[in-house]
Amino acid sequence: MSTYEEARATILSKVAPIGVERVPLMDAVGRILAADFTAPWDIPAWDNSAMDGFAVRAEECAPGTTLKVTSFLPAGVTPGAPLENGCAARIMTGAPIPPGADSVVPHEETHSGEGVVTLLRGCVKGANVRVRGEDVAAGSNAITAGTVIGPPQVSLLASFSAAMVPVYRRPRVAIISTGDELVELGTQPAYGQIINSNILAVAAAVRLCGAEPLLLGIARDTMESHLDLLAEGLKADVLITSAGVSAGDRDLVRSALKKLGVVEEIWKVGVKPGGPMAFGTKEAVPVFSLPGNPVATMITFEEFVRPALLKMLGHGKPFRRRVKGFLSEPVRMKPGTLHFLRVAVTVENGRYLATTAGSQKSGTIKTMLRCNALALLPAERTDFTAGEEVDLHLLDNSLDMES
Known part of the structure; x- marks a missing residue:
């Protein structure tokens, strides 16, 4: 019997991300970036205004100075001729700073006249200017591999026109329940029968992790049925079974997995609920055999399966707080x-x-x-x-x- 900490350490030592795929940016939301993203250019890509106001030379901006307004620069335009001495350019937020200018005076700190602008206060060089590359410099590591992609990451990736993103592949998780007493969802159970709810609870938990559940149904209480369904489940990236892992006459999971070549890594864990749990591997496929009682199923998933799936998904921190x-x-x-x-x-x-x-x-x-x-x-x-x-x-x- 393994201790709780021994079981978790053993399981995590046997799992790893299963591959990388490139997906459209919006399909990457909630997934894990599989490679560092290097910025291909500067953001901002040019010096630009942080305010609506007037582009000026700071050295000419004593309080009360009146400057000639020679141009208008909305966002999206290319500046023309350099700003001449004694002049200002009316500028909008995000517009490029014209050559010769080094600062922006906010509109509310000025008084405008016909073709001129009077400054109500002085100006410090560089004021209200967003400098090229001050947010993200070209060639820098903009987002580190292992990061969960959320709205800020989408914003940055989209700013660099990253239409396709490398992420860790989602594991396909086969789920099997066992027992002759089980009937499927939508069936009215007869006396002694129960709805196969465990498979759906596990599938919900798998989906919340970000993996893909594959519901393979019920293995009946025969070795043939177990071998058929378990063999199918071993074609997935992960196999989870529910019930049939204790020592009863009809608990066939352990022996069936052995016949199929699954190497048993853990047999029972010193926890309650969930002690009759097993874990094994068939090559790169981890196999979790969870107990059949609903609470024990959910708790053993939470404590042992969930961290493994998160590691396979590329998460660097797979445990709950x-x-x-x-x-x-x-x-x-x-x-x-x-x-x-x-x-x-x-x-x-x-x-x-x-x-x-x-x-x-x-x-x-x-x-x-x-x-x-x-x-x-x-x-x-x-x-x-x-x-x-x-x-x-x-x-x-x-x-x-x-x-």
């Missing part, structure tokens, strides 16, 4: 395994306060609806007191938002 919080009530657990306690966390006086989300049974789905964090309770402890400090894995961004 881990913070210190405080229990609002006493908790008792059986010793011997690390416990993932489902908690609802609030922020009070700058501290994270964790309250149990309800029953901690691994089949009680509603506690997953109520919790926004997992408290990690050490294996060697039994009793935890109200007010005690514990480690929390934050499961969503709700704690960083306000109503």
Whole structure:
């Protein structure tokens, strides 16, 4: 049996990004840049005005000076002749600074007359001028590989006309449920049957990671059915199974994977819920065998599968944020395994306060609806007191938002 930390380290050591593809810029949103992006030119590409006003020579701009206005420069034009002594050019935001000018006086700091402008105050050289390359210099590393592409990255890439972007390929994740008791979504279950909801919960989690779920259906409780579906699943980049990984008479996943040449790396982990979990590899394909209880499935995905998928997607930081919080009530657990306690966390006086989300049974789905964090309770402890400090894995961004 592996410890929690050993299992996570083993899994991450066995996975890596699976390749790079070039995609249209808008299809790259939310994905990971696979190579440094070097700026092909300067931004700004020329000295330009940061204000609507008048382009001038600073040395001629004592308060009360009147200058002749000789040209008008809106954005998008090319400046003509150099600015002559004693002259100013009316200029708009973003327009190129004309030769000979070195500063811009804002419109509100002037008084305009017929063909002339009077300055109400002095001007410092370089005022209100955006200098060529001051934002991004040509040849510089504008965006580093491993960056998640969001609106700022799209803005910069578009500014350089980067229509196609290299990103890490999305893993195709095959998902299989096991068991004769399962029926598919849309079916009215008979007595003793249950809807195959685990496969959909796992698919949703895979999609939220940014990978592509492939739902292969249900492996029935025969070796033939297991071998057929698992062999199909091994054609994907990742294979995830749900249930059938314990030691019961119909738990066939472990033996079927062995027949198919999957090398077992982990068999059971010292955590609860989710102890009967396994992990193996078939060449470059990682195989996760998750327990069948819904909560155990979701938590083992969260703690073991999600970080692996994020690493395969190119993320440099695949783990959820881990913070210190405080229990609002006493908790008792059986010793011997690390416990993932489902908690609802609030922020009070700058501290994270964790309250149990309800029953901690691994089949009680509603506690997953109520919790926004997992408290990690050490294996060697039994009793935890109200007010005690514990480690929390934050499961969503709700704690960083306000109503």
